[in-house]
Amino acid sequence: MSSKQPAAGMKVLIADDHPLFRTALSDAVHRSLADARLVTVGSFDELSATLKTDADADLLLLDLNMPGARGYSALVHARSVVPSLPVIVVSAYEDGGVIRASLDHGASGFIPKSASPETMARAIAAVLDGQTWAPDSGTDTRSVDSEFTDKLALLTPQQQRVLVMLTDGLLNKQIAIDLDISEATVKAHITAILRKLGVHTRTQAVIAARSLEIDWASYGRGAPNAPTD
Numbered sequence: 001m002s003s004k005q006p007a008a009g010m011k012v013l014i015a016d017d018h019p020l021f022r023t024a025l026s027d028a029v030h031r032s033l034a035d036a037r038l039v040t041v042g043s044f045d046e047l048s049a050t051l052k053t054d055a056d057a058d059l060l061l062l063d064l065n066m067p068g069a070r071g072y073s074a075l076v077h078a079r080s081v082v083p084s085l086p087v088i089v090v091s092a093y094e095d096g097g098v099i100r101a102s103l104d105h106g107a108s109g110f111i112p113k114s115a116s117p118e119t120m121a122r123a124i125a126a127v128l129d130g131q132t133w134a135p136d137s138g139t140d141t142r143s144v145d146s147e148f149t150d151k152l153a154l155l156t157p158q159q160q161r162v163l164v165m166l167t168d169g170l171l172n173k174q175i176a177i178d179l180d181i182s183e184a185t186v187k188a189h190i191t192a193i194l195r196k197l198g199v200h201t202r203t204q205a206v207i208a209a210r211s212l213e214i215d216w217a218s219y220g221r222g223a224p225n226a227p228t229d
Contacts, residue, residue, distance in 0.1 A: 009035050010128070013050060015074070016063040016090065017042040019169045020203045021113060025061050025090060028120035032128070044068030044077075051081045059128060060087045061111075064102075072105045079106040086127050090120075092207050099134050109133035113207045152209075154196045162189045167206050 010033050014025050022040050029036050039054055041047045045068050051057075060078055064071070078087055088109040089102040099110045109127040111120050112135055119135075126133040155163065158179070165175045172190075176183045190202060199205050 009037065010058040011037045011039065011054060011056065013047075013054060013057045013060045014038060014040045015042075015047045015060065015066060016040075017066045017169075018063075018206070020206060021063065021090070024113075024117065024203060025120070028117050029061070029124060031117060031121035032125045042066065044074050047074060048077065048081075051078060051085075055082050055085075057082070057085055059124070060085055061090050061124075062087055062107075064089060064091050064093070064098075072101060075102065075105050075107060088123065088127055088133070094135070103132065103134065110135065114204070151197050155193060159189050159193050159196075162186060163193055163205065163209055166190070166202055167209050 012029050012033065014022055014029070016022050016025065022042075026038055026040070029038060039050060039057070041050050043066055047062075047066070062075060062078065064074065066074060068074075075087060075089060078085065086108040087106065088111055089107045090111045090113060091098060091102075092113045094112040094114065102110050109123050109132060111123045111133075115123070115135070123133040152160075161179065162175060165178065170178070172183050172186045175186045179186070193205060194200065194202070197205050197208065199208065
């Protein structure tokens with residue numbers, strides 16, 4: 001059990017290139033640290049510059065898969081620049097090997113992006129209290145991935161395009177402009193996507209799609225045997 005409560009006014013860096021995940025992480029931070037000061041970046045270059053100007057930060061939440069980063073390079077860089085800075089890796093890749101490697105490379109914790117806001121908040125509080133936090137292993141991600149891939153095949157080509165754009169971080173208005181459809185139609189597509197994929201939020205849909213490393217360039221454009229609009 002934690003022996004102390006995290007201090008108010010802490011500075012937390014969030015390094016993630018996806019707006020939806022930055023928002024989710026910001027909400028999780030504020031569950032543990034209501035008065036936290038947040039600094040967000042979306043690429044390795046931005047993170048590198050921020051570590052120099054905000055070396056007094058109390059915590060870094062780090063997505064391994066950012067523009068300019070490869071493998072665990074961003075984690076290793078952060079630990080070398082500010083060795084005292086606790087780092088929690090936040091990733092859509094949830095297998096045990098990635099978790100172990102993240103901890104081996106100096107992370108103080110690992111939070112799956114599929115975790116609930118409450119779980120994220122508990123993990124943040126634990127790491128700030130000097131503990132190491134990682135999810136319980138043993139989830140059969142292979143069978144989950146296979147089931148999700150089957151569900152993706154149920155999407156129409158237009159729904160696939162909308163999911164691709166959600167994964168790229170586009171807002172409903174931007175998707176409507178790019179596809180030359182109304183925002184109401186975009187919302188209808190998103191509702192259908194969530195239903196077919198068996199998830200409740202667009203964030204969950206994006207997490208699942210990203211975790212599969214799908215070749216969207218071929219899958220989203222006239223995939224063989226894909227349903228028609």
